Amino acid sequence: MIELIRISLAPIVGETMAASSPVALARKLGFEGPHLTPSQASTLIERVCLGLVVFVGRQRATFAQREIEEALAKGRPQP
């Protein structure tokens, strides 16, 4: 899940931020453990992409969110 977010966001925010921000945000939201429930995953994706809005606008952030959700729905490898 975190890996999907990293892959999608890295071209915009760089590898470091793309890898660290979802982890930090998950901790902030109180999502513990290696695996997230579907509802937690959805909240995390939404919050990360919401954070992206001020940098790249809603359209681009929504596109990134959809990209992550689609990849997640396709059952790509999860950490």
Add this chain to the structure above:
Amino acid sequence: MTESTTYAFMAFANGTQVVLAALAAWSTALVHRRLDPDNAARTPWLLISAGFAAFAAGESGDAYYELVGRNRPFPSALDAVFLGAYVLIGLAFVSFVRTYLRSELAGDAGRHRSPTLAFGTALALAGAVIVTLLLADDAPLAARVVGAAYPVLDLVALVPAFLLMRITLEFRGGALWRVWASILAGFGLILAADFVFAYFTVRGTDGQDALMEALYLLAYAAFWRGSRIQAGLISS
């Protein structure tokens, strides 16, 4: 350089500066327009666009004096335009910092506090020395005050610029890093040009016009590059 080569270079540099600053103003205005009305980043993009537009207006006036071969009066209304540009860009930087630090992606803002305070203190000391040197000059008071205002405004705007650099350093490798590396490099070049001017003013020598014009040219090119990448990032 011969006189005609110098004239040709100055004409080229001045003309190109106007175009590049105007393009930077246009691209940042596009960013402002493309963001949703409720996006907090709209205000800083508008402010920076106004700052670049003021630079373009100031450079147009500067180019006129350069091309007709007359010395620009100093201080003059053009200085008000240039100093206004610094104020607008400084305000834009502050506004960007406030907006970006509120984003979920920025993480804990507290980690920037100590380095920024230390940097701000160092700049305040440097500013005090520079102002003392510039005001001690034997030029008319208005010229001394306006001459000192440039490096002072540079230093004031450098504090939020430093903070912006710290925030955007975390975007290394991404498109947002290219945006801010360019814009902040442009600001650094403006700073360098202003300090070259202040240094030679204090020393009472001139003849550094070509160096300053080259630095301003590169600065506006960097502003345009960063603004263009940001505009493309929002539209794509």
